[in-house]
Amino acid sequence: MSASYSLLFRHQSADLAATPRGTLKISLPNTFGRRCVVAILPKFLSNNPEIRLDVRFSDRYVDLIAEGYDATVRxxxxxxxxxxxxxxxxxxxxxxxxxxxxxxxxxxxAPTDLQSHACLGFLGHAFWPDWPLACDGSYVTFKPYGPLVSDSSELLHAAALQDGGIFLAPDWLIRRDIESGALVEILTGWAGGRLRHLSRPSP
Incomplete structure (x- = not known):
């Protein structure tokens, strides 16, 4: 099952056609923000010299309107x-x-074999405490159990690398480990996840 990252933001698209200026307050998921977004922010600021960024990192669902955010990745x-x-x-x-x-x-x-394995649980998954798995039109919901649960995907990633158990992770986080052989993809073809959005409040 593929998923996607999307932006949710609060200004009309027509507003973006004007020269951007002022403070842009955005919320980013912790690991994804650090791994995939941080590196492009300096270039964004260089291309938009009248913008001041206020970047907050959190895996919780922020209330864009109540907390004054302009955009968030979800x-x-x-x-x-x-x-x-x-x-x-x-x-x-x-x-x-x-x-x-x-x-x-x-x-x-097979997915049923996971019951006898140490599973590393990420509390930040929208579908926690389940692992919804899909393959070629077949769907299985599994409740993982293991020695470690955390709201830090980086901690779970480190535990998996040190023989700590099985990790359900986004491919952008572990792709290099799989390519190098440090981690091995199992139950190939089975995948789980949801959509990732960047959002804005409607006017």
């Missing part, structure tokens, strides 16, 4: 009709574990 299907959304990018959630963990505990061959 994971999940947009359900708030007061927000406008623009899709940014697509990605997949994949299951992965280290070669050392798989050598010691074996490799799951």
């Amino acid at each position: 994971l999940g299907v947009k359900t708030d009709s007061t927000l406008k959304a623009v899709r940014l990018a697509t990605y997949r959630h994949v299951l992965a574990a280290s070669p050392g963990y798989l050598k010691q505990h074996g490799t799951p061959k």
